[in-house]
Amino acid sequence: MTLALGLSACSAAGAPGGQDERTVLRLALNQAEGHPSYIALQRFDGRLQERTEGRLAVDVYANETLGAQAEALQLVSDDIIALAIVSGTQLENLHPDFLVFNMPKVFDDVEHQLRVINDDAIVGDLYTSLEERENFTVLGGFTQGSRHIYTSKPVTEPADLAGLKIRVQESPLHLAMVTAMGGSATPMAFGEVYTAMQSGVLDGAENNEVSYVTQKHFEVAPHLSETNHLVGLDYLIVNSDTLAGMDDQDRQIFLEEWEATSLEHAELWAEATEEAIAEAKAGGAQFHEVDEEAFAQALEPLQDRFLTTPSQQALFDAARAAAGE
Numbered sequence: 001m002t003l004a005l006g007l008s009a010c011s012a013a014g015a016p017g018g019q020d021e022r023t024v025l026r027l028a029l030n031q032a033e034g035h036p037s038y039i040a041l042q043r044f045d046g047r048l049q050e051r052t053e054g055r056l057a058v059d060v061y062a063n064e065t066l067g068a069q070a071e072a073l074q075l076v077s078d079d080i081i082a083l084a085i086v087s088g089t090q091l092e093n094l095h096p097d098f099l100v101f102n103m104p105k106v107f108d109d110v111e112h113q114l115r116v117i118n119d120d121a122i123v124g125d126l127y128t129s130l131e132e133r134e135n136f137t138v139l140g141g142f143t144q145g146s147r148h149i150y151t152s153k154p155v156t157e158p159a160d161l162a163g164l165k166i167r168v169q170e171s172p173l174h175l176a177m178v179t180a181m182g183g184s185a186t187p188m189a190f191g192e193v194y195t196a197m198q199s200g201v202l203d204g205a206e207n208n209e210v211s212y213v214t215q216k217h218f219e220v221a222p223h224l225s226e227t228n229h230l231v232g233l234d235y236l237i238v239n240s241d242t243l244a245g246m247d248d249q250d251r252q253i254f255l256e257e258w259e260a261t262s263l264e265h266a267e268l269w270a271e272a273t274e275e276a277i278a279e280a281k282a283g284g285a286q287f288h289e290v291d292e293e294a295f296a297q298a299l300e301p302l303q304d305r306f307l308t309t310p311s312q313q314a315l316f317d318a319a320r321a322a323a324g325e
């Protein structure tokens with residue numbers, strides 16, 4: 001793959017190092033083309049090309065074509081590609097502070113989450129924390145919205161999950177989370193989940209309504225339980241050398257357009273969630289209200305168990321302080 005892809009930012013035509021050089025930034029995404037992240041990133045590319053007169057472009061590789069998120073992250077770190085969208089759970093494995101934003105109940109809703117992840121006073125150090133060791137910078141986030149459990153049978157309380165194999169992202173926190181909720185947690189990469197549920201290797205998974213539909217999971221796990229157990233978060237990561245190597249003016253444009261993209265994504269998200277719910281229901285999925293109190297109680301001990309350092313606690317407190325503003 002390394003040989004086939006070549007450099008993360010490939011230059012073509014124009015004088016070497018000159019302003020008319022064209023840089024194509026390859027971006028790895030694990031979502032399908034109908035997903036709001038893909039749509040927002042395509043628009044990012046369009047605006048970037050327009051404002052830089054074609055000097056900067058983003059080429060989005062959807063559907064895990066460049067590998068699952070763990071591989072994509074490594075490709076960015078190794079400067080094989082420039083950009084990737086990765087779930088917070090991937091970064092938790094590289095720096096324990098990222099775990100804080102993967103916790104159930106740290107964010108009350110999407111608005112609260114967006115306030116926190118766009119507040120430089122809270123996230124400034126976090127976003128640069130992997131530059132030295134991993135050679136990538138976090139630029140910001142895309143919400144994953146509220147996540148819910150879905151399975152092949154109705155689940156309304158923790159006891160209903162007993163014995164059910166539920167896929168989780170590759171995160172010790174999320175493994176403990178689904179275990180606490182009553183299920184049997186099975187870590188797996190995103191792209192493998194449909195087939196695993198279809199073949200009965202898994203009984204279900206947990207995700208937002210948009211992935212439930214864009215990945216067609218509702219076809220094989222038609223009962224969605226509105227557990228709202230957490231508001232998930234994706235990050236855009238960029239190879240730090242690629243960012244530093246951009247022409248000053250183009251870097252400025254790149255950062256401005258990314259910020260506009262993250263705002264646009266939030267708007268697309270709300271619409272996409274409504275549409276996904278309607279589509280899932282039209283496709284035969286059933287949505288179930290759950291015993292929220294019972295699930296909340298099951299999840300409570302995770303805080304003491306997983307927030308173990310002063311910096312994690314400080315981030316958690318800062319995030320909570322921004323709730324309900």
Ligand code: GCU
Nearest residue numbers: 086087144169190207211234
């Ligand atoms: C969401 C999220 C992805 C993540 C996926 C998962 O779709 O946006 O980044 O990989 O959940 O559960 O793995």
